[in-house]
Amino acid sequence: VHVKMLAAPINPADINMIQGTYAILSPLPAVGGNEGVGEVLEVGSRVAALKPGDWVIPATSGLGTWRTQGVFPERMLLKVPSDIPVLCAATLSVNPCTAYRMLADFETLAPGDSIIQNAANSGVGQAVIQIAKASGIKTINVVRDRPDLPKLVERLMALGADHVVTEEMLRKPEMKDIFKSIPKPRLALNCVGGKSTTEMLRHLQPKGTMVTYGGMAKQPVMVPVSAFIFRDVRLRGFWITQWRKDHEQGELGVSFPTQPIL
Amino acid sequence: VHVKMLAAPINPADINMIQGTYAILSPLPAVGGNEGVGEVLEVGSRVAALKPGDWVIPATSGLGTWRTQGVFPERMLLKVPSDIPVLCAATLSVNPCTAYRMLADFETLAPGDSIIQNAANSGVGQAVIQIAKASGIKTINVVRDRPDLPKLVERLMALGADHVVTEEMLRKPEMKDIFKSIPKPRLALNCVGGKSTTEMLRHLQPKGTMVTYGGMAKQPVMVPVSAFIFRDVRLRGFWITQWRKDHEQGELGVSFPTQPIL
Numbered sequence: 001v002h003v004k005m006l007a008a009p010i011n012p013a014d015i016n017m018i019q020g021t022y023a024i025l026s027p028l029p030a031v032g033g034n035e036g037v038g039e040v041l042e043v044g045s046r047v048a049a050l051k052p053g054d055w056v057i058p059a060t061s062g063l064g065t066w067r068t069q070g071v072f073p074e075r076m077l078l079k080v081p082s083d084i085p086v087l088c089a090a091t092l093s094v095n096p097c098t099a100y101r102m103l104a105d106f107e108t109l110a111p112g113d114s115i116i117q118n119a120a121n122s123g124v125g126q127a128v129i130q131i132a133k134a135s136g137i138k139t140i141n142v143v144r145d146r147p148d149l150p151k152l153v154e155r156l157m158a159l160g161a162d163h164v165v166t167e168e169m170l171r172k173p174e175m176k177d178i179f180k181s182i183p184k185p186r187l188a189l190n191c192v193g194g195k196s197t198t199e200m201l202r203h204l205q206p207k208g209t210m211v212t213y214g215g216m217a218k219q220p221v222m223v224p225v226s227a228f229i230f231r232d233v234r235l236r237g238f239w240i241t242q243w244r245k246d247h248e249q250g251e252l253g254v255s256f257p258t259q260p261i262l
Numbered sequence: 263v264h265v266k267m268l269a270a271p272i273n274p275a276d277i278n279m280i281q282g283t284y285a286i287l288s289p290l291p292a293v294g295g296n297e298g299v300g301e302v303l304e305v306g307s308r309v310a311a312l313k314p315g316d317w318v319i320p321a322t323s324g325l326g327t328w329r330t331q332g333v334f335p336e337r338m339l340l341k342v343p344s345d346i347p348v349l350c351a352a353t354l355s356v357n358p359c360t361a362y363r364m365l366a367d368f369e370t371l372a373p374g375d376s377i378i379q380n381a382a383n384s385g386v387g388q389a390v391i392q393i394a395k396a397s398g399i400k401t402i403n404v405v406r407d408r409p410d411l412p413k414l415v416e417r418l419m420a421l422g423a424d425h426v427v428t429e430e431m432l433r434k435p436e437m438k439d440i441f442k443s444i445p446k447p448r449l450a451l452n453c454v455g456g457k458s459t460t461e462m463l464r465h466l467q468p469k470g471t472m473v474t475y476g477g478m479a480k481q482p483v484m485v486p487v488s489a490f491i492f493r494d495v496r497l498r499g500f501w502i503t504q505w506r507k508d509h510e511q512g513e514l515g516v517s518f519p520t521q522p523i524l
Contacts, residue, residue, distance in 0.1 A: 023492035215487030225477030228499025230285035235497035237490025
């Protein structure tokens with residue numbers, strides 16, 4: 001399949017892959033970029049499901065999307081609708097899928113339940129807010145303090161966030177006010193590590209799950225022993241690349257917009 | 263039920279309870295001690311399953327076993343065989359039960375599988391070694407270095423330990439030799455916290471589970487983010503007191519010696 005790339009983002013994991021600190025490394029010479037959208041220009045005679053004009057995204061990691069054109073086997077591509085914004089299509093295969101799977105696979109959440117996440121303004125974080133909102137799940141979103149905080153809060157609230165708090169606020173008694181109107185979270189999504197994670201964990205319900213999918217602080221996850229013993233919190237990890245290896249193509253949950261969310 | 267105490271141990275959790283650092287605190291004035299064995303002296307007219315001469319252990323935490331005699335409701339006592347050594351009976355309700363449940367409830371272990379544990383010479387650790395040995399599970403036992411290390415190693419090997427290593431050895435390439443003869447552990451049991459835990463975690467199989475049941479190092483559990491994301495390790499906690507609350511009396515797994523082990 002001959003593909004013309006239309007757009008491709010730069011994700012932190014792409015950089016880690018180039019630095020050699022990621023768990024998968026492409027054989028050299030390699031093209032960077034694991035996500036993006038392209039338009040099919042022409043197809044070989046044995047290509048069944050794709051035709052010129054179709055939009056495609058990578059079916060797996062390591063496709064090398066930072067290029068203008070490429071020829072790929074059909075099995076490495078997934079067809080997506082071509083009537084969605086190009087930037088949405090270009091950022092569809094990693095972050096929204098990660099958000100969707102983390103909301104679906106670790107705790108059985110019902111409308112009215114709540115989740116808490118840090119790095120809430122990341123690509124995954126924004127997808128979590130939107131998917132949760134569409135599913136009736138309340139979100140508590142943790143971001144770093146910054147000069148233009150009110151703007152960021154406004155933007156995340158417009159996406160559907162229920163509460164936006166800074167990491168400093170996580171430690172304050174005012175957090176109790178939030179839990180007057182919504183239940184304590186059953187699920188915490190961690191993309192940071194270090195102190196941020198420890199503080200977030202304090203608000204998790206007993207027997208709740210924290211899923212780690214990133215470590216932007218470059219610090220380990222630190223958990224007080226008492227959280228394990230007396231509150232029975234469960235810690236897991238998620239990596240969309242591994243999920244893809246473990247599941248058949250087509251299960252990603254990206255066949256939206258017709259599929260029910262959770 | 264009027265009971266004469268025969269023997270009662272001092273466990274770290276008893277001390278924590280007196281210090282006020284434990285998750286459960288008895289109303290004052292209180293008698294210390296959560297474990298022990300007593301002999302029934304006399305019973306009230308509505309006591310159905312106990313008679314004078316029976317041996318009993320506490321059915322729940324907080325009985326206050328550090329006393330010579332006491333009168334307790336029948337539901338707070340469990341009958342045990344009176345033909346086992348008194349020191350075994352006195353230490354039956356906390357540590358061996360914790361060991362048994364941790365081996366049974368988190369991973370499905372088959373003969374030939376392996377587990378790794380730190381604080382291997384603790385009460386729980388010794389019970390883990392014996393239950394695992396009786397079930398065909400291989401054990402890798404981590405202990406702190408000490409002047410009389412060879413004696414300790416010999417004692418744990420005599421109990422059924424397959425491998426005994428110091429915390430320093432956990433970091434050394436010689437660990438590879440162990441995994442020539444036995445598989446990497448699917449289950450890690452952590453009673454320490456801090457660095458000991460991080461090092462032990464490195465040897466866990468992908469998708470394996472580490473269960474924390476104590477924190478003797480008084481340091482948090484520290485986990486590299488990569489262990490969650492790339493190796494999918496799962497972290498849980500265990501507390502026998504909570505397990506008892508969640509389950510009916512009689513399920514403890516202490517109806518040995520007739521019950522199969524796992």
